[in-house]
Amino acid sequence: MVSIVIPVYNVDKYLEDCFNSVLGQTYRDIEVIAVDDGSSDNSSAICDEFASRDNRVKVIHQKNNGVSVARNVGLANTSGEFIFFVDSDDVIEPNAVETLCNIQEESSADLVIGMYSLINEDGSHRKDSGELLIEGEITEKQFWEYAGKKYLAVLFPVAKLYKRHLLEGLHYPEGLINEDQYILPDLIPRCSKIVCTNRVIYRYRYNESSIMRKKFNWSRVDTIEAYIRILQYISGKGLEDAEREYAQLGMRILAKADRCLELSAEQRADLKDKYERFKKVVRSVQPKSIKECFQISLFSHCFRLYSAIHKFREKDIELL
Numbered sequence: 001m002v003s004i005v006i007p008v009y010n011v012d013k014y015l016e017d018c019f020n021s022v023l024g025q026t027y028r029d030i031e032v033i034a035v036d037d038g039s040s041d042n043s044s045a046i047c048d049e050f051a052s053r054d055n056r057v058k059v060i061h062q063k064n065n066g067v068s069v070a071r072n073v074g075l076a077n078t079s080g081e082f083i084f085f086v087d088s089d090d091v092i093e094p095n096a097v098e099t100l101c102n103i104q105e106e107s108s109a110d111l112v113i114g115m116y117s118l119i120n121e122d123g124s125h126r127k128d129s130g131e132l133l134i135e136g137e138i139t140e141k142q143f144w145e146y147a148g149k150k151y152l153a154v155l156f157p158v159a160k161l162y163k164r165h166l167l168e169g170l171h172y173p174e175g176l177i178n179e180d181q182y183i184l185p186d187l188i189p190r191c192s193k194i195v196c197t198n199r200v201i202y203r204y205r206y207n208e209s210s211i212m213r214k215k216f217n218w219s220r221v222d223t224i225e226a227y228i229r230i231l232q233y234i235s236g237k238g239l240e241d242a243e244r245e246y247a248q249l250g251m252r253i254l255a256k257a258d259r260c261l262e263l264s265a266e267q268r269a270d271l272k273d274k275y276e277r278f279k280k281v282v283r284s285v286q287p288k289s290i291k292e293c294f295q296i297s298l299f300s301h302c303f304r305l306y307s308a309i310h311k312f313r314e315k316d317i318e319l320l
Contacts, residue, residue, distance in 0.1 A: 001030065001079065001080035002030045002031075002101065002161070003030070003033060003078035003084070004084045004085075004086055004097070005075060005084070006035070006086050007067045007070035008039060009064065009067070009070070011089045014089040014205060015089075018087075018091055019032075019046070019050045021091035021094070022092060023050070025092075025094060026098045027097040030056055030097060033058050033078055034047045034051075034058070034088075036062065037065060037067070037069070038064030066174060068172035068179045069172075071179075078164075081164055083166075084097060090203060092202050093201045096114070100160075100197075103195055104161055107137065108193060109163075109191075110162075111163070111166060111193075111195070112196075113154060113197070114153075114161075114199060114200075114201040115133070115197065115201065115202070116129050116203065117202075118204050123205075129153060131153050135196065135197060137193060140188055140191070143188060144239050145241065147242060149245065155181055156180060158204075167187070170183050170187060177222055178222070181230065182226040182229060216256055216257075216261075218263070221254070221257045221270075223250075224278055227246050227250040227278070228277055231281040231285070232281055234246075235281070240286050244286075244288060250278050251278075254274065254275055255307040258271065258303070282296055283296070
């Protein structure tokens with residue numbers, strides 16, 4: 001059986017489409033765990049309505065604690081051999097679960113990664129992902145190379161079939177964005193075999209109100225916690241390109257927070273702590289050019305000057 005976990009929060013505009021796509025799967029041996037995270041719109045009622053129609057749906061109502069807690073609660077209530085995550089404003093292809101299950105059965109993979117495309121708010125096709133994975137088995141090194149290139153197909157928790165043991169004992173960190181990346185250094189080493197497919201099985205809704213589309217704000221700085229863990233894990237594993245990508249992105253996020261946000265004394269202290277810890281891992285990154293060497297050195301020894309210089313070069317770039 002495949003357990004499908006759906007964290008739900010104030011998505012009544014899209015939730016019926018999500019449920020219909022999940023319950024309409026050609027692979028019928030599923031259970032659906034919908035965790036209503038204290039929705040204030042009609043989402044709770046929609047969840048209950050679908051549970052009354054289909055006994056494969058279980059709804060858990062809780063006060064609002066964030067997507068990580070909702071995902072953790074959902075996981076704790078699953079009973080399937082495999083886990084599949086769906087965000088409540090997205091939809092999946094009718095054969096999504098069957099496609100991944102067939103690949104898993106043929107390959108005995110611990111993790112099967114599918115491809116996604118983007119849809120508009122009205123459900124119409126927006127664009128393909130633009131990402132191309134190796135069709136078949138990949139190594140852990142290849143996984144991290146994709147991650148370093150910011151391939152969302154490998155970074156998102158959705159569009160994947162997980163064997164249950166991969167997630168046992170793991171918890172998504174509460175209150176952080178990019179919580180999915182935070183657990184990757186714990187999850188990926190558990191995989192004896194990772195298999196990818198470029199078949200589109202997941203439709204990610206491009207939502208202008210999404211947290212990842214909002215103007216750069218303080219919550220984005222928490223991404224550094226995931227980057228620190230990843231850099232510590234991949235250091236010394238022959239993944240210099242991925243290390244450089246994570247280092248550059250982390251340095252830019254910290255610099256943007258320093259120059260663009262009005263920070264309280266507490267936030268300023270937190271930023272300094274994150275900077276000091278990130279600086280330690282960045283110093284082990286091997287620069288590829290004189291330019292990168294200068295950037296890392298300037299970031300490490302004169303952060304405010306690094307921040308000021310980048311103000312003119314990247315003032316309007318939205319960082320993920």
